Amino acid sequence: MAAITAQDVNKLRAMTGAGMMDCKKALVEAEGDFEAARDILRKQGQKIADKRSDNATSEGLVMASVSEDGTNGKLVALACETEPVSKVADFRALVQQILDAAVKSNAATKEELLAASQEDGRSLQDHITDLMGKIGEKLDVVAYANMTAEKVASYIHSDGKKGVLVGLKNVNGADVTTVGRDVAMQIVAMKPVAVDKDGVDSATVEREIEIGKEQARAEGKPEAMLEKIAQGKLNKFYKENTLLNQEFVKDNSVTIAQLLDKTSKGMTVTDFKRVAIGA
Numbered sequence: 001m002a003a004i005t006a007q008d009v010n011k012l013r014a015m016t017g018a019g020m021m022d023c024k025k026a027l028v029e030a031e032g033d034f035e036a037a038r039d040i041l042r043k044q045g046q047k048i049a050d051k052r053s054d055n056a057t058s059e060g061l062v063m064a065s066v067s068e069d070g071t072n073g074k075l076v077a078l079a080c081e082t083e084p085v086s087k088v089a090d091f092r093a094l095v096q097q098i099l100d101a102a103v104k105s106n107a108a109t110k111e112e113l114l115a116a117s118q119e120d121g122r123s124l125q126d127h128i129t130d131l132m133g134k135i136g137e138k139l140d141v142v143a144y145a146n147m148t149a150e151k152v153a154s155y156i157h158s159d160g161k162k163g164v165l166v167g168l169k170n171v172n173g174a175d176v177t178t179v180g181r182d183v184a185m186q187i188v189a190m191k192p193v194a195v196d197k198d199g200v201d202s203a204t205v206e207r208e209i210e211i212g213k214e215q216a217r218a219e220g221k222p223e224a225m226l227e228k229i230a231q232g233k234l235n236k237f238y239k240e241n242t243l244l245n246q247e248f249v250k251d252n253s254v255t256i257a258q259l260l261d262k263t264s265k266g267m268t269v270t271d272f273k274r275v276a277i278g279a
Helices: 006-016 020-029 034-051 083-087 089-105 110-115 124-135 177-190 202-218 223-241 256-263
Strands: 059-066 072-080 140-148 151-156 162-169 251-255 268-276
Touching: 006 020, 006 034, 020 034, 034 124, 059 083, 059 089, 059 151, 059 162, 072 089, 072 151, 072 162, 072 268, 083 089, 089 110, 089 124, 089 140, 110 124, 110 140, 140 162, 140 268, 151 177, 162 177, 177 256, 177 268, 202 223, 251 256, 256 268
Parallel strands: none
Antiparallel strands: 059 072, 072 140, 151 162, 162 268
């Protein structure tokens, strides 16, 4: 059997990021063959992935990146099982690696992102699986967004578990740094379901109308009035749950639509993506 040196172990650690003892065991089992040892470590990661596939991932980290010209943003969310794991350097480095891969590949979907080839030729998913073997927890890219707009703003909440991308149009050369951040913070806090009422899906509209009718009926309102009352409740739903119609949390004398229009005439939101791990 080939003698396994500390230099060999360090070399394998540099190649894989796995722990010292795991690297030593893999080299011993592979009789000093580095490629075979890498395969052993990868299989360990896959075993962890398979064994813990049904485990809940309620902790993690969200990161965002906006292009230098402000027209494109990427948002990634990597979830894990426990808070201590979300704080370790290797986990944070992996989230940054995923974000860097998103920027480099400009992947349109999560599937494209996970398939993106890394410097060593392996896919991003392989890197994530390998780290599962080292950490011993399920890791899951629970969200990915790639947004292009006239201007894109981003915001990551202080807990690192919530993040937003928001697209703006009709900027007209205005500095949208502050208002973009304010709108993104609004989305994190108020959880709008759509940009405006036209973006609310029909199933939600029908459900809200039926709820409104049932509430009015329970209050003893006449049947002939139920539709009108339900429409009034629907309008209240739009005001509270669609972004442009919501009152601005920092100044409830204006709506988000009015806030944007005051910053630049006609400016509005084209799209947004809100991500929250564990909530």
